[in-house]
Amino acid sequence: MINYILIGIILVSFVYSMFTGGADALSGAIMTSGQQAVSLILTIGGAMATWGGIMKLAEASGLTRKLARLLSPLLRLIFKGLKKDSLALDAIAMNITANLFGLGNAATPLGIEAIKRLEEEEGEKDTASRNMALLVVFNTCSIELIPATVASMRAAYQSGSPMEILPCVIIVSVLSLMVSVTAVYLFNGYKGGRGRK
Amino acid sequence: MSGFELVVPSLVVGIVLYAAAKRVDIFKTFVKGARENLIVAWEILPSLTALCLAVGMLRSSGAAELISNLLEPLTRLIGLPAECVPLALMRPVSGSGALSMLEELLSSHGPDSFVGRAASVLMGSTETTFYTVAVYFGATKIKRTRQTLPSALIGDLTAFILSALTVRLILGS
Numbered sequence: 001m002i003n004y005i006l007i008g009i010i011l012v013s014f015v016y017s018m019f020t021g022g023a024d025a026l027s028g029a030i031m032t033s034g035q036q037a038v039s040l041i042l043t044i045g046g047a048m049a050t051w052g053g054i055m056k057l058a059e060a061s062g063l064t065r066k067l068a069r070l071l072s073p074l075l076r077l078i079f080k081g082l083k084k085d086s087l088a089l090d091a092i093a094m095n096i097t098a099n100l101f102g103l104g105n106a107a108t109p110l111g112i113e114a115i116k117r118l119e120e121e122e123g124e125k126d127t128a129s130r131n132m133a134l135l136v137v138f139n140t141c142s143i144e145l146i147p148a149t150v151a152s153m154r155a156a157y158q159s160g161s162p163m164e165i166l167p168c169v170i171i172v173s174v175l176s177l178m179v180s181v182t183a184v185y186l187f188n189g190y191k192g193g194r195g196r197k
Numbered sequence: 198m199s200g201f202e203l204v205v206p207s208l209v210v211g212i213v214l215y216a217a218a219k220r221v222d223i224f225k226t227f228v229k230g231a232r233e234n235l236i237v238a239w240e241i242l243p244s245l246t247a248l249c250l251a252v253g254m255l256r257s258s259g260a261a262e263l264i265s266n267l268l269e270p271l272t273r274l275i276g277l278p279a280e281c282v283p284l285a286l287m288r289p290v291s292g293s294g295a296l297s298m299l300e301e302l303l304s305s306h307g308p309d310s311f312v313g314r315a316a317s318v319l320m321g322s323t324e325t326t327f328y329t330v331a332v333y334f335g336a337t338k339i340k341r342t343r344q345t346l347p348s349a350l351i352g353d354l355t356a357f358i359l360s361a362l363t364v365r366l367i368l369g370s
Contacts, residue, residue, distance in 0.1 A: 045238030056230025180352030187344030
């Protein structure tokens with residue numbers, strides 16, 4: 001898909017600039033785009049390094065595991081029909097906590113482990129269960145305590161308050177997650193642990 | 198908003214002190230985490246270069262503005278500034294593309310403008326949805342993902358609408 005997007009964007013830009021006579025600007029953009037990419041990665045890479053270090057401390061000190069344990073009973077209310085000592089639920093809780101702390105490196109393997117355990121425990125063959133859909137929407141909603149990447153870009157452009165977006169980001173993330181979770185339940189029916197009989 | 202600026206320092210101090218109390222080797226662990234993320238940043242760079250090329254062309258040719266203007270009646274309806282439309286369209290598809298678009302918006306409108314703030318919130322509260330769905334189900338034998346993608350996209354649409362709304366309500370512009 002990314003190939004079609006790239007070709008589409010480049011063609012549209014080229015053709016449009018032919019009509020508007022903006023070939024100079026277009027050529028300038030092409031020549032500086034690589035430099036722009038490198039300077040952008042320096043901005044966000046620096047912030048990623050700082051937060052990677054801090055959040056690694058949260059992971060190594062057992063803070064993330066502790067929070068995951070606190071979250072488990074809450075998650076059981078959303079991820080229904082799992083066994084009492086479900087390993088899938090453990091992995092789901094760890095995945096969500098890792099996302100909260102912005103530990104992207106840890107979150108994805110944990111999430112993949114969680115979906116594989118769900119596949120095993122729920123015995124689904126080729127159709128996604130409700131819990132699998134829920135796990136994925138928890139990951140597409142970007143639940144993160146500190147939006148470090150965005151804040152670092154705002155700081156690079158001399159924002160008076162790079163972190164002022166924090167309350168908005170958290171409210172929007174939580175509400176859109178609630179909408180997605182509701183959608184999964186509506187599409188799937190509230191009853192019947194796995195949604196499909 | 199100075200109260201919110203306190204969140205970050207408190208969190209950092211809290212985590213460092215907690216780790217110290219748990220006898221974690223703070224320097225070594227920090228360096229390990231920083232190194233991991235620097236490698237990730239390095240690995241993003243090639244795809245970011247490709248998307249910066251495309252996004253740079255889209256904006257400098259004026260085509261991005263054209264798309265924003267064409268979709269303005271729709272965005273006016275949901276309260277999202279028209280300038281954020283290309284970002285919203287790119288966000289679920291490509292993380293690098295969205296980063297590049299956010300950068301264009303921050304540099305042309307300023308981070309503390311309405312457009313800059315709404316774009317920042319939109320970026321911070323959403324994910325690369327298509328990629329995430331593909332990665333998770335790619336790890337399983339599941340072929341029919343049924344309600345997953347529509348549910349995730351409804352969440353994204355909610356986030357697009359709410360990012361402009363919360364900026365208006367909480368930040369005042």
